Amino acid sequence: MGTKAKPWLSHYPEEISPQIDYGERPLFDYLREAAEKHPDKSAIYFMGKEMTYRDLYNESLKLAQQLTVHGLKKGDRLAIMLPNSPQSVIAYYAALMVGGIVVQTNPLYMERELQHQLSDSGAKMIVCLDQVYPRVRNVQSKTSLETIIVTGVQDYLPLTKKLLYPIASKTKIPKKREFQNVKDVFLFTELIKKGVTDFVPEHISPEEDLALLQYTGGTTGFAKGVMLTHRNLIANTEQSRMWQYRHEYGKDTILGVLPFFHVYGMTIVMNLSIMHLSKMIIVPRFEAGEVLKMIEKLRPTVFSGAPTMYIALINHPDIQKYDLSSIKTCISGSAPLPLEVQQRFEQLTGGKLVEGYGLTEASPVTHCNLIWGERILGSIGIPYPDTEAKIVSPETGEELGLKEVGELVVKGPQVMKGYWNRPEETAQVLKEGWLFTGDMAYMDEKGYFYIVDRKKDMILASGFNIYPREVEEVLYEHPDVKEAAVVGVHDHYRGETVKAFVVAKDGRALTEEELNRHCRKYLAAYKVPKIYEFRKDLPKSTIGKILKRELLKDEDRRSS
Numbered sequence: 001m002g003t004k005a006k007p008w009l010s011h012y013p014e015e016i017s018p019q020i021d022y023g024e025r026p027l028f029d030y031l032r033e034a035a036e037k038h039p040d041k042s043a044i045y046f047m048g049k050e051m052t053y054r055d056l057y058n059e060s061l062k063l064a065q066q067l068t069v070h071g072l073k074k075g076d077r078l079a080i081m082l083p084n085s086p087q088s089v090i091a092y093y094a095a096l097m098v099g100g101i102v103v104q105t106n107p108l109y110m111e112r113e114l115q116h117q118l119s120d121s122g123a124k125m126i127v128c129l130d131q132v133y134p135r136v137r138n139v140q141s142k143t144s145l146e147t148i149i150v151t152g153v154q155d156y157l158p159l160t161k162k163l164l165y166p167i168a169s170k171t172k173i174p175k176k177r178e179f180q181n182v183k184d185v186f187l188f189t190e191l192i193k194k195g196v197t198d199f200v201p202e203h204i205s206p207e208e209d210l211a212l213l214q215y216t217g218g219t220t221g222f223a224k225g226v227m228l229t230h231r232n233l234i235a236n237t238e239q240s241r242m243w244q245y246r247h248e249y250g251k252d253t254i255l256g257v258l259p260f261f262h263v264y265g266m267t268i269v270m271n272l273s274i275m276h277l278s279k280m281i282i283v284p285r286f287e288a289g290e291v292l293k294m295i296e297k298l299r300p301t302v303f304s305g306a307p308t309m310y311i312a313l314i315n316h317p318d319i320q321k322y323d324l325s326s327i328k329t330c331i332s333g334s335a336p337l338p339l340e341v342q343q344r345f346e347q348l349t350g351g352k353l354v355e356g357y358g359l360t361e362a363s364p365v366t367h368c369n370l371i372w373g374e375r376i377l378g379s380i381g382i383p384y385p386d387t388e389a390k391i392v393s394p395e396t397g398e399e400l401g402l403k404e405v406g407e408l409v410v411k412g413p414q415v416m417k418g419y420w421n422r423p424e425e426t427a428q429v430l431k432e433g434w435l436f437t438g439d440m441a442y443m444d445e446k447g448y449f450y451i452v453d454r455k456k457d458m459i460l461a462s463g464f465n466i467y468p469r470e471v472e473e474v475l476y477e478h479p480d481v482k483e484a485a486v487v488g489v490h491d492h493y494r495g496e497t498v499k500a501f502v503v504a505k506d507g508r509a510l511t512e513e514e515l516n517r518h519c520r521k522y523l524a525a526y527k528v529p530k531i532y533e534f535r536k537d538l539p540k541s542t543i544g545k546i547l548k549r550e551l552l553k554d555e556d557r558r559s560s
Helices: 007-011 029-037 053-069 086-098 111-121 130-140 159-168 188-194 230-243 263-275 288-298 307-314 339-349 423-429 468-476 512-522 548-559
Strands: 042-046 049-052 077-081 101-104 125-129 147-151 185-187 210-215 225-229 253-256 279-282 329-332 352-358 365-368 388-392 406-411 434-443 449-454 459-461 464-466 481-491 495-504 531-534
Touching: 029 053, 029 263, 042 053, 042 086, 049 053, 053 086, 053 188, 077 086, 077 111, 086 101, 086 188, 086 263, 086 279, 101 111, 111 130, 111 210, 111 225, 125 130, 130 147, 147 188, 185 188, 210 230, 210 263, 225 230, 230 263, 230 365, 253 263, 253 288, 263 279, 263 365, 288 307, 307 329, 307 339, 307 481, 329 339, 339 352, 339 468, 388 434, 423 434, 449 468, 459 481, 459 495, 464 468, 468 481, 468 495, 468 512, 481 548, 512 531
Parallel strands: 042 279, 077 101, 077 125, 101 210, 125 147, 147 185, 253 279, 329 352, 495 531
Antiparallel strands: 042 049, 210 225, 352 365, 388 406, 406 434, 434 449, 459 464, 481 495
């Protein structure tokens, strides 16, 4: 594909190259390079405690050496069930140094979800939070799990906070003695003490060796493990680094609110921080008031997040009290970014907030608006370097013309090898190197792409195709709407009809009649919601993505 077939290339500023040389190094080599060249540079800030790149690298080496002592070998899977913390970074890089494959596990998983992920991945070891240990222990006999490594948030806190943490925490913190003398359970801090730094990392083939099994959200049935290689993750991190070309190496402070157990937070925050020699402010849990305080006090320059995070901040009652001017760059992902949210956040910070697009199967980013170039509100932007994209007919697979809506397919070095132990499902979405995203989109004459909606989320009412995102954008334009989600629900007459779940801004009152009048100004009659449900909040994933499947489950329960 030349420039004519890739019209987006004409919009690349000279600082962004269409191709990148990714080299032949493993992902953990970026941490080694940072530690050797800039050992005293601050790598992590965590609730008052700082770690240098030397500390972070040495602790990763020590844990890697201990993982091998306890039987982890190249190709073995190690699960990490931790919130954002220094331990989550150390365990991740230590596992890669051994040649292990990381299985990121949400700490909120209940036993059924946890058992599926551990069994499906065949994880041999797990590093988990002390508070989730009982869940891990309860499912261990039903999995291949041999070794459990336990740590707590308090393990890497400053001394005063470490002493106060058990009192301040709202959940019961297990005592260390509960894990002592249990033959297959080890304390993270004890392994670090025993470990040595002369460990020699395993030889890695970046293009072939897996670094990660990242499980998808499992919107239909059980989640699938996405196989991502060292090359996949390096490519997407390098692409992201080039996209932020005005940020100088070693000069940034990145706010790490996105969970690292999600591929978006892992790439755009954790791996990018280390690759770009940044200081990473690690935040275990997003809470709008606390994040505002951190921004004012710690002055981060980069804050990648999800739309719901930006929505929570701009609607915080004390937002005007805080100085947010340190923020220079924000890339929003995981869900559509409402235009009003983008504009308001930029007014408050003076920085740039742009929308990107990706999916787990692509490590995850494939498209983004230019941060310091032409950007189009409502568009996901243009493809990353080395990334091809086109729109095809869902029925025939033939490429469609400009502004024709079809399925978005992508190809690039960040695209997965396939689904773990699922060759048939892999064949359905990977065809001749092209990843079929399942998202309906179109491309304009400039090469900018627009997501219309998920193929499976499209509402078919009386023969009309209705895309929820379009309706949601209109709802967000109402000054009293804080959050909105639109789904299709069963209708005896129309087949499906449009239902809107709406959260009003604090202190505001909304009525169905008012929203109906608003929507009719901007939407064709068949697109206007026929049903409204007002809620105090909407169900969200740990990354802040509104979970429409939970809303649909509620609907199913009511109709049954």
